[in-house]
Amino acid sequence: MSDQDHDDYPEAFQEEYQGEYQEEARELLSAIEQVEDTLAMMTSVVSQLKEQVTAHMGGDDDTVEMSAEEFLEQCENVEGTWH
Numbered sequence: 001m002s003d004q005d006h007d008d009y010p011e012a013f014q015e016e017y018q019g020e021y022q023e024e025a026r027e028l029l030s031a032i033e034q035v036e037d038t039l040a041m042m043t044s045v046v047s048q049l050k051e052q053v054t055a056h057m058g059g060d061d062d063t064v065e066m067s068a069e070e071f072l073e074q075c076e077n078v079e080g081t082w083h
Contacts, residue, residue: 053071
């Protein structure tokens, strides 16, 4: 719906509609920011884990790229259980 579609509505309804729209927009922005923070934290954790695994393997020379599923299989932890 465009703003023109709302021209026929009473002013009080338009203000209420705008208020609800603003609140939903704020909630959506908050949820997006939480996802962004979570992804940043997860990226950091994954980076640290990669460094630890690389160090455990004896350095960067023998680094093997693998998927998460392959890594879990190597760890014999196919279910992905946290210990």
